[in-house]
Amino acid sequence: MADIIELKATDLAAMLCSRVCHDLINPIGAIGNGLEVLADPAQGEMAEGARDLIANAAKQSRAKLEFARLAYGASSTAGTDIDTRECERVARILFEVEKADLEWNVPLILLPKHKAKLFMNMLLIAASSVPRGGVVTASISGPAGEEKFEFTSRSDPEKRQKTLVPSGSAGLLSGMPEEGSVDARGIQPFYTGLLARMTDMDLNIGLENEMFFFTALPQAKLDAAE
16 A cells, blocks of 8 residues: 655645646736737727626636635634534635635634634635536534544536546545655545545545535544444
8 A cells, every 4th residue: 555645845835836836827817918919009999898808707716716825825813723614604705716616515614724724724625526517415414523524516517517536536535646746636536635634534535426515524433333
């Protein structure tokens, strides 16, 4: 059995920074292109389209940055716990630019910071399971300290959309990617798995009856069930 990959702190930080840059480069570039059009008197007829481009790109940039601040960074939240209302605020901003719709079934509770980060990173993976649109449901249940995280998603079959398990995610979540190494493209699911191990949560991901599921169960509860 392969060993779980251990990344140096500097490599993890570098790859997460690369992931953030990858998410931001297109909308930031679009803002620059729009500004160039507005600054060119010869392209006055394209001004309205340029303004729409800038507005949409700014919205995407804000959503990606808000998510990265909470899911990857230290965030500005005081203390070691994060209110799920902050998670919901960031999630709804993100889903304004995602193709899927969000159903939020999460109680108002405080989560330890790393568990909150795990939940938000799981949400991003769930969103990527319906790349052409659908419905993502996010849920938390169970008593404090024994919370169960559960995500499901389903595409709209009438639109011939496809629900899938993001490629390579299972191996990256386990810390044992199929390629035997991790790079900036796979760092987000790898980081999600790292957060799960840090918080003693067991992850399960898959597809059943054309519905994507992704759960995190406390290890102590899993051991007791066995």
